[in-house]
Amino acid sequence: MKRENHAISIIDRFDLESSAATEFRRLIYNLNGAYAAKVKRAGGEAAGSRGMDITGDRKTILVTSAVVSEGKSTTTAFLGICSAKLKERRTLLIDCDMRRPNLHRLFSMEREQGLVEYLTEGLPSSRMIKKTELDKLDMITAGKHIDNPTEVFDATRIGKLIEEVADMYDFIVVDSPPVLPVSDPMLLANVVDGVLLVVKAGETHRDVVIRARDLLAGSGDRLLGVVLNNLNNALPYYFSPGYSSYENVKN
Ligand SMILES: Nc1ncnc2c1ncn2[C@@H]1O[C@H](COP(=O)(O)OP(=O)(O)O)[C@@H](O)[C@H]1O
Numbered sequence: 668m669k670r671e672n673h674a675i676s677i678i679d680r681f682d683l684e685s686s687a688a689t690e691f692r693r694l695i696y697n698l699n700g701a702y703a704a705k706v707k708r709a710g711g712e713a714a715g716s717r718g719m720d721i722t723g724d725r726k727t728i729l730v731t732s733a734v735v736s737e738g739k740s741t742t743t744a745f746l747g748i749c750s751a752k753l754k755e756r757r758t759l760l761i762d763c764d765m766r767r768p769n770l771h772r773l774f775s776m777e778r779e780q781g782l783v784e785y786l787t788e789g790l791p792s793s794r795m796i797k798k799t800e801l802d803k804l805d806m807i808t809a810g811k812h813i814d815n816p817t818e819v820f821d822a823t824r825i826g827k828l829i830e831e832v833a834d835m836y837d838f839i840v841v842d843s844p845p846v847l848p849v850s851d852p853m854l855l856a857n858v859v860d861g862v863l864l865v866v867k868a869g870e871t872h873r874d875v876v877i878r879a880r881d882l883l884a885g886s887g888d889r890l891l892g893v894v895l896n897n898l899n900n901a902l903p904y905y906f907s908p909g910y911s912s913y914e915n916v917k918n
Pocket residue numbers: 732734735736737738739740741742769896897898
């Protein structure tokens with residue numbers, strides 16, 4: 668995919684040897700475990716709507732948070748890069764935040780010809796899916812700006828889109844608006860297999876997080892876990908990457 672401008676894509680800034688990359692590898696691993704445990708608790712029935720094979724890697728994850736700027740889009744992007752680059756899984760990112768979309772910016776792509784065009788003009792998935800610079804990583808951007816996102820948003824149709832493209836991917840990560848101010852993520856929770864709640868540690872108030880969790884619990888109970896972002900600013904020094912770094916030495 669041609670870059671929109673000369674901005675540096677998040678792919679170029681992602682260091683595979685960094686502590687962040689390690690955490691995202693752990694996150695992917697933990698997501699698999701959390702999903703399998705949830706399916707088991709549900710009596711072997713897949714938690715998702717499509718009865719997915721839990722032994723496979725094909726899962727659809729919704730990334731959301733209680734309020735704005737907790738790190739949803741950043742988490743979605745890193746999850747996608749790690750999944751595609753480290754695990755070599757065919758991965759699709761979908762930007763379902765039509766109000767404050769960010770994925771196209773992070774990957775230096777055009778915003779247009781995405782979800783909004785699918786919902787308003789019936790743009791087919793073949794024309795919506797954009798290639799990133801990573802072989803195994805594709806993207807559906809949010810689409811053009813509209814003044815009436817609440818009206819245009821349609822979780823059922825987004826669910827149909829996910830179903831339509833699911834066979835082409837091992838892992839689909841859906842970025843979304845925050846849960847408290849917007850109802851979209853609650854509705855999207857019903858069309859994915861699991862939900863990941865990003866919490867900005869040290870900033871988002873406990874009660875706000877609890878409210879978000881309760882709202883999500885009311886929509887299919889698909890919450891798989893929480894990603895604590897901003898930990899460097901919230902935890903004691905011995906949790907910082909510098910304290911526990913394990914460098915790759917030459918000799
Ligand atoms: N762990 C972090 N450390 C530093 N900056 C971060 C971190 N996580 C997110 N950010 C920054 O915070 C801002 C909001 O992040 P973003 O992922 O866009 O949040 P959201 O999608 O939840 O609104 C962005 O500028 C992003 O680069």
